[in-house]
Amino acid sequence: MAEYDYDVLVIGSGPGGYVAAIRAAQLGLKTACAESRETLGGTCLNVGCIPSKAMLHASEYFEAAAGGAMAKLGVEVTPKLNLGAMHGQRLDAVKQLTGGIEYLFKKNKVTWVKGLAKFQNAHTVDVGGQTVTAKNVVIATGSSVTPLPGVEVDNSKGVVVDSTGALELASVPKKMVVIGGGVIGLELGSVWRRLGSEVTVVEFLDQLLPGMDGEVRKEAAKLFKKQGMDLRLSTKVTGVTVKGKKATLTLEPSAGGASETLEADCVLVSIGRRPNTEGLGLEAIGLELNKRGQIETDPDFRTKVDGVWAIGDVIPGPMLAHKAEDEGIAVAENIAGQTGIVNHAVIPSVVYTMPEIAGVGLTEEQAKEAGHEVKIGKFPMLANSRAKTNHEPDGFVKVVADAKTDRVLGVWIIASVAGTMIAQAAQAMEFGATSEDIAYTCHAHPTHSEALKEAAMAVQGKPIHI
Structure with a gap:
């Protein structure tokens, strides 16, 4: 019988990956987790769910103070924005929570193998030049921002940014255009609107928030308009040009028609996310992707390759951290011979x-x-x-x-x-x-x-x- 370095190797330490690793270790399996970032937690903890909520919460306080909501409660203040301090509390929250995952790894005896992972075969993975073998390998590499063809994102300049860059803006842009009326664009657009930006949301579809209930979508549009957002629905972006610190967008109706231009100090490209499967060496193990670039699994999260499992954003279903967490627990329990189940019909x-x-x-x-x-x-x-x-x-x-x-x-x-x-x-x-x-x-x-x-x-x- 073959001997392996580990019972379980999890590739990726996002909400799905780190939870899978911890649960596997709790069940008595010798477990390692491959992660190339300097900190654990994946996109969610480092540049996604957690830091965005820190900015959302802080900006709500600022708007409540500046917009008179606190005055209604008998609390009269004149706020002054300290954007550096606001970013500082965001970074502190991230540091504490990513450090907490590292602590949990040590507590549960999960080995962190640092580096990018690439399959050599179904049970052998190169991690940053180190060969690691495992009886079971769980792919939990998450997702990344979907690029908009013809639009170049450069977060360092702060003019055309993705969700990561939108969290790091050094000043409040006078005019911001958000490309995409989904969850991430609306959340980050809300942050900067509260802090003083004029925000325009450009959405290809005729309503915001695809996938949600129709009445909710209509009511949400009313509320965002009431809050001061300019909504350009049924509109597509055909190009973005940058000159200095300004961007010019070319827009046209989704159904076709005359184009127009729109200027902005900052453009946030937020049209969705795509699975992180590139560079994993899936071809070495004969694992193909479906038409959406995802890895197909059975209900127990097994892929068609024996000993290789997959969870989270790389498999079909909503790209949500809590879905990945539940799948992380389930896959570990299935590997351990228990019964791990996720009811995908009830994912909030x-x-x-x-x-x-x-x-x-x-x-x-x-x-x-x-x-x-x-x-x-x-x-x-x-x-x-x-x-x-x-x-x-x-x-x-x-x-x-x-x-x-x-x-x-x-x-x-x-x-x-x-x-x-x-x-x-x-x-x-x-x-x-x-x-x-x-x-x-x-x-x-x-x-x-x-x-x-x-x-x-x-x-x-x-x-x-x-």
Whole structure:
């Protein structure tokens, strides 16, 4: 029987990879993790989820102080932006959390092998010039920014940037254009709008936030316009030229038509992400990609190559950190001979703007397309007592239920704490809850979550507060 250096080698230390490595080690498997960055945590902890939330949170405080929201509460201040300090708290959060992963690796006896990984065969991987063998190899290399053809990103200049560069801007651009009306573009665009930028969002489709419920998409557009964003929907960018510290974009209608130009001090290219599979040497093990550049797996996360597994952004499904984390736990348990399962029908998604936007399960449109007869319950945050006292009236909760069985098919929320509220909906759906189950569950008062209870009551036509 062949002997290997490790039972498990995980390639990549993002949310999927580091969780898979820790869980495998907890299950008694000798585990290593290959990572080429100077710090662990992947895109999410280093230049994605975590630093963006640090900037979102800080910019919310600035806008609350500058925009008069605090004055409504009897707190009168005149804010002064210290962008350097704002960046500093972001970097500190990243340092603490990436250092925390390194601590957890040491605590659980996970070996960090530093360097880029490339397959030699299914059980042998070159990591930065070091040969590492493993009985099982988990590909968890995540994703990177999708480039826009003909548009050159140079984060060092700060004129045409991607999401990484947008976190590092040394000053507040007077005019920012965000190419792409998805989650990342709207979040980072919100940061700089709050800090003083004039933000224009250019989206190829006729609505923002593809994949979300139709009513949520329409309401989100209204709210972003109300906040001062200029939305250019059904519009495509055909070119970007840079001269000095200015960029000129060429735009035209998505369906074709006359072009126009738009000037900006900063252009954020945010049209999506693509799987990180280049340079892994997948051809050496006979592992091919699907048409979307992803690695196909079975429900247990096995690839077609024996001993090679894959999770996270490199496989089909939403590119979300928490999806990758759950898959990391599941793949480790499957490797250890246990039963690791991820219910991909109940993966929540959140947009961390203000208000937040969150959803889980099917949209109303998807439910109907799937053949369900649906009943809808909605409740406005304006009628929620806690939202009222907090001066957070925007948004609503929408429950999509099967009309025959009352089983909850999806929940969609726009609210200041929608990202927290959606966890209850996800848990309810995981247990097969009906709208009546949620409606008859006692909710603490006064809380934002009462809006979910009322929306569930509205499915049966009996909300109390509207």
